[in-house]
Amino acid sequence: MTHTPVSRARLAATGGAASLVLVASLLFGQASSSQAVGDHQQMATSSHAITRHQLRFHDHMRVLWEQHVAWTRLAIVTFVDGSPSFDATASRLLRNQQDIGNAFARFYGKRKGHHLAALLHDHITIAVEILQAAKAGDSAGVADASKRWYANARQISDFISSLDHHVWPRKQMRAMMKTHLDQTLAEAVDELTGHYHRGVKEYGAIEHHILEMADSLSNGIVQQFPGRFGR
Secondary structure, eight states: OOOOOOOHHHHHTSHHHHHHHHHHHHHHSSOOGGGTSOSSOOOOOOSSOOOHHHHHHHHHHHHHHHHHHHHHHHHHHHHHHTOTTHHHHHHHHHHHHHHHHHHHHHHHOHHHHHHHHHHHHHHHHHHHHHHHHHHTTOHHHHHHHHHHHHHHHHHHHHHHHHHOTTTSOHHHHHHHHHHHHHHHHHHHHHHHTTOHHHHHHHHHHHHHHHHHHHHHHHHHHHHHOGGGGOO
């Protein structure tokens, strides 16, 4: 994918930025970092002391999801700036989705791991469609891609919940994913409209939330497979 460099001032003035702001407001109201923190309760793994295998897995899951939001932010910034580094950044971001799928495959098998990776791949590619439509000033395109993006998030949530709905209730998973999308969309709006300080603040909320989500996922897996996490 090739992008023509666009100045920040020009992009901030485009109808694309305005259309994305409009769609964002219709989807979830005025997004702010106050939405970000803790829409769910963190699940405890057990009443026993955590093992080093649990800790290693907990940290690995955190790294994967931290990379998810970090590379997403860099993709947004390089896309908006028209940087030639966007393609390399997007490729690394897509690799992260496979890494997350592989982490799940260790416990649920390759087929389910690949399925999760495919859903997460769509999560990224649809997000790029939103940015492309916004940059082109295509309000209808932004609305269509945003609708599919949120539908994909529900698919991701429902799939994870289906792995064990006791540790990952569907309603809870959907709420976590929706918060992630709301925050990411707000971050993109901030970047497109030149509210850079607000975007940085939003990223702090994104990071906080995604680490909570990572903990919920690792805790749930430890609960399901306690024999895999001995000392």
